[in-house]
Amino acid sequence: MSTGLYVVLGVLVLAAIIVIVVYNGLVAGRQEVRNAWSQIDIQLKRRHDLIPNLVNSVKDAMQVEKSQLTAVISARNQAVAAKSPGESIQAENALTGALRQLFALVESYPQLRSQQNVSSLMEELETTENKISFARQHYNDAVQAQNIRVSSFPGVLLASSFGFSAETMYQVPEAERAAAETAPDVHLQ
Amino acid sequence: MAQASSALYSTDFQHAIARNKRNTLFLFVVLLAISVIIGYVLGWGYAIISLIWSLPADQVQQLTAGSVLADLFGSPRPEALAGAAITSGAGLIWGLITLSAGAEILASFSGARPADPNVPSERAFINVVEEMAIAAGVPAPRPMIVETPALNAFASGSSPSRAMITATSGILEACTREELQGVIGHEMGHVADYDVRYTTVVAAMAGVVVLLAHFLGDVARWSFGWGGYGYGPVRRRGRSDDGAGGIRMALTLVVLVLLVILLIVAPIASRLVQMAISRQREYLADASSAKLTRNPVGLIHALQRLERSDTNIARKDSPVSALCIAAPRGSFLSGLLSTHPPIPERIARLKNLGGLAGIPGEEPPAPLEAPAPHRGPWDSDGGSPHHGPWG
Numbered sequence: 001m002s003t004g005l006y007v008v009l010g011v012l013v014l015a016a017i018i019v020i021v022v023y024n025g026l027v028a029g030r031q032e033v034r035n036a037w038s039q040i041d042i043q044l045k046r047r048h049d050l051i052p053n054l055v056n057s058v059k060d061a062m063q064v065e066k067s068q069l070t071a072v073i074s075a076r077n078q079a080v081a082a083k084s085p086g087e088s089i090q091a092e093n094a095l096t097g098a099l100r101q102l103f104a105l106v107e108s109y110p111q112l113r114s115q116q117n118v119s120s121l122m123e124e125l126e127t128t129e130n131k132i133s134f135a136r137q138h139y140n141d142a143v144q145a146q147n148i149r150v151s152s153f154p155g156v157l158l159a160s161s162f163g164f165s166a167e168t169m170y171q172v173p174e175a176e177r178a179a180a181e182t183a184p185d186v187h188l189q
Numbered sequence: 190m191a192q193a194s195s196a197l198y199s200t201d202f203q204h205a206i207a208r209n210k211r212n213t214l215f216l217f218v219v220l221l222a223i224s225v226i227i228g229y230v231l232g233w234g235y236a237i238i239s240l241i242w243s244l245p246a247d248q249v250q251q252l253t254a255g256s257v258l259a260d261l262f263g264s265p266r267p268e269a270l271a272g273a274a275i276t277s278g279a280g281l282i283w284g285l286i287t288l289s290a291g292a293e294i295l296a297s298f299s300g301a302r303p304a305d306p307n308v309p310s311e312r313a314f315i316n317v318v319e320e321m322a323i324a325a326g327v328p329a330p331r332p333m334i335v336e337t338p339a340l341n342a343f344a345s346g347s348s349p350s351r352a353m354i355t356a357t358s359g360i361l362e363a364c365t366r367e368e369l370q371g372v373i374g375h376e377m378g379h380v381a382d383y384d385v386r387y388t389t390v391v392a393a394m395a396g397v398v399v400l401l402a403h404f405l406g407d408v409a410r411w412s413f414g415w416g417g418y419g420y421g422p423v424r425r426r427g428r429s430d431d432g433a434g435g436i437r438m439a440l441t442l443v444v445l446v447l448l449v450i451l452l453i454v455a456p457i458a459s460r461l462v463q464m465a466i467s468r469q470r471e472y473l474a475d476a477s478s479a480k481l482t483r484n485p486v487g488l489i490h491a492l493q494r495l496e497r498s499d500t501n502i503a504r505k506d507s508p509v510s511a512l513c514i515a516a517p518r519g520s521f522l523s524g525l526l527s528t529h530p531p532i533p534e535r536i537a538r539l540k541n542l543g544g545l546a547g548i549p550g551e552e553p554p555a556p557l558e559a560p561a562p563h564r565g566p567w568d569s570d571g572g573s574p575h576h577g578p579w580g
Contacts, residue, residue, distance in 0.1 A: 032326065035326070036326060039323060043323075119309065120309065120312065123309065123312060123313060123316065124316075126316075127313075127316035127317070127319065127320060130316075130320045131319065131320050131323050134320050134321070134323045134324035134481075135323050135324075137324055137483065138323060138324050138325070138326045141326070142326065
């Protein structure tokens with residue numbers, strides 16, 4: 001066999017290795033994006049489960065805030081009932097807003113916060129809220145990493161032929177972004 | 190914070206992971222080489238001292254310090270090879286044990302116990318660890334507690350799924366939730382980019398080099414008949430004086446001086462290796478914390494708090510100290526051989542990273558009122574406008 005044949009064989013093997021590495025990277029990236037998305041769902045589910053407990057624990061002491069409690073419960077039920085992803089995102093955002101107002105209200109009931117079960121429920125909901133936003137943040141990080149892989153060399157040469165495309169970022173709606181930048185609207189007697 | 194967040198995306202875990210795996214291997218080889226050298230010289234020392242005291246007097250009188258030391262670099266003596274084999278075998282086995290159970294070993298070094306979900310402050314700690322694990326996209330490390338009023342935290346373990354994050358009960362009491370997020374984010378950075386593998390192997394291996402050095406010291410004492418044993422080769426053969434005893438004693442001293450130098454140099458060498466790559470990774474973990482929390486202010490305030498507090502989690506030269514978020518202070522070598530960059534420099538870099546250069550340098554964190562385990566994104570009385578991930 002001639003030297004030229006070895007060179008051609010070497011180049012082919014090298015090309016095959018590059019393709020394998022790039023393909024595996026794309027698959028791992030897509031899997032990461034899916035895992036990140038399901039983590040958001042897990043935390044949303046946890047929030048849905050915690051809310052009725054909290055509302056039950058505080059409803060006697062917070063008779064005056066009955067409307068806020070009802071608002072939280074109905075926002076929660078809407079979020080649970082949401083079918084399409086678009087609906088779900090909207091309902092969850094409404095729930096986030098309602099919960100924030102409820103939390104601010106509970107702050108003004110020191111005797112409630114000193115109760116063991118209420119304070120541990122508050123801690124659980126607080127961490128779940130944080131986990132939801134960190135899970136969304138991680139989802140966006142994963143999407144961004146995958147999109148860079150799909151659109152930069154050498155991934156860009158292979159992505160479309162293997163059926164990989166850019167993923168969609170989780171966008172915070174304009175309304176919620178505005179709400180996050182202003183203090184929650186709290187009505188105190 | 191919008192511009193700041195986009196600037197923080199650039200912290201790249203993938204490259205850090207690859208580099209850390211390489212560095213761990215490199216470090217493992219270097220520390221293994223150090224223990225091979227220790228074992229070789231130790232075995233040689235034993236052989237040569239035995240020889241000096243068993244040769245007839247006329248041959249001993251022809252020996253000089255130079256010829257004795259040259260023997261170290263001559264053809265290897267079987268005792269030296271045996272010593273090298275023993276220490277390298279032990280180092281290899283210890284290294285493998287470290288890789289599989291490093292976190293547990295270090296937990297027992299530092300007296301850590303699992304965090305208790307029924308204690309409110311520890312429940313919050315467990316939750317913050319889970320939050321940061323979600324932000325980093327890694328399995329949640331086991332949250333551990335060391336009971337001490339000192340303020341510190343460290344991560345350990347050979348991979349994210351085997352990792353532990355250990356906090357002192359003092360830091361849980363002293364820090365707000367926002368600050369705790371910054372601290373745990375820093376530790377999660379170490380976990381996510383495989384710093385923990387490197388630092389855990391370093392800590393456990395460096396511990397063994399120190400142990401070997403102590404062992405070497407014991408052997409040197411024993412051969413010279415100090416320490417009350419009285420039956421080492423020196424003492425044993427020294428009884429029947431044949432006129433060359435003085436020369437024998439002098440040559441033995443030369444060998445022992447060499448062993449003592451090794452005894453001093455080996456731990457310093459292992460510590461130099463340890464610190465060489467660890468300062469840079471502290472900056473990287475600070476950047477990772479800012480990336481994960483999207484809020485450098487929490488970590489800045491926590492570092493300011495640490496700077497003014499007792500951070501001695503364990504003995505100053507404990508292998509755990511290199512793993513901590515802030516180096517335990519007070520060691521006479523601490524300035525020179527510190528594994529951590531100075532806190533003001535870290536704060537300056539964090540501010541730069543977060544686009545917060547306008548924040549005054551000496552601004553102290555808001556003082557804490559009585560223990561306040563529930564200071565979270567919703568609190569209205571915090572000293573900072575950046576409240577949690579929604580801020």
